[in-house]
Amino acid sequence: MQEFSLPHVLAVDDDPAVRELVADYLRGNELRVTAVASGRELAEVMARETVDLLVLDVRLHGEDGMQIARRLRESSTIPILMLTGLGEEADRVMGLELGADDYLTKPFSTRELLARIRALLRRAQAQATVADAVAKVRAYRFGGWELNIGLRRLKDPQGQAVPLTNGEFSLLTAFLCSPQRVLTRDQLLDLSRLHNAEVYDRSIDVQILRLRRKIEEDAAHPRFIKTQRGAGYLFDAPVEPVR
Incomplete structure (x- = not known):
């Protein structure tokens, strides 16, 4: 396989031994790697090349990896894997929050x-595939209902508009683009973030309960969104994409 067809990982660490270790190991496992020591070099690489994933040390000499992560998140969805020191729980929590x-x-x-890198790359590819599919769909129809993606508007079988919160819209869209497929809470979180919704792990079940109350005749015995115990949720109805 040609090098430039391989996923490109950018590793940022001010320890040359760590950079060499990471670069040598990842290159030996079918990844293209650029290893740099600072945020300035990171910016230079990203300005001229496509990067698929970032490995970022939190404690860079004279710099703050947290600030770099925050800056990147303002303009990019690139997967970020942060390296933290042993026992530095605050760094891990803050990194995830950023x-x-x-x-x-x-x-x-x-x-x-x-x-972990391979898992993040698989997740990013899945999100890109779904995002591309959603971008080509104007609306979804199911059981007499219609969800207009561009207008973010849901109509019931009588043609009446049913208001949705951002979180409810994102979860319903996630289900409609993956019908008849069990989605875990983590997958629902990932797919919801495609629409910039403020959906968090602890609120997934609450959001789904609210969504059921809006689209199900009997939320206690749902026809559309069914719970798969120990696995996640399944949208159990035919879905027609309108392109």
């Missing part, structure tokens, strides 16, 4: 680093 997708504690196993 939009990092995962973290790894130093010292780390290179095999675990590779596994």
